[in-house]
Amino acid sequence: MKYWIVASALVLGACATTDDAATARARAAEQGTVSGVNESGERVRCEYIRETGTRFRTRVCRTEEEWSRIEENTDQVVEGAQGRTAPDTGPRPAGFGG
Secondary structure, eight states: OHHHHHHHHHHHHHHHHOOOHHHHHHHHHHHTEEEEEOTTSOEEEEEEEEOTTOSOEEEEEEEHHHHHHHHHHHHHHHHHHHHOOOOOOOOOOTTSOO
16 A cells, blocks of 8 residues: 555656656747747747737747837836926916916
C-alpha cells in the first residue's frame, strides 16, 4: 500500500515538472508575446495587439530595437502631455462663460 502511494506521488510530481519547448512556446503565446530570431540573426519579439474598436488581436513582430524605440517615443509623448497645462486666461468678464 505504501509503495503505491509513494509511486503515485513520484509520477504526479514528475508530470507537474515537465516543461518542453512546445509548452513554453504555447504559454508565451497565451500571454501575448513570442520571441525568436529573424533571417538576419536579430532577436524578434511578437506581440498580440488589440486595436481600438475591435475584439480581435493582431500579431505584430518587430526587432527588440524597434520595440525599444516605440516604447521611448510613447514615453516622450506621455511626458509631453503631462507637462502641458492649460494657459491661464485670468478673470472673465461678467456674462462670459458663466
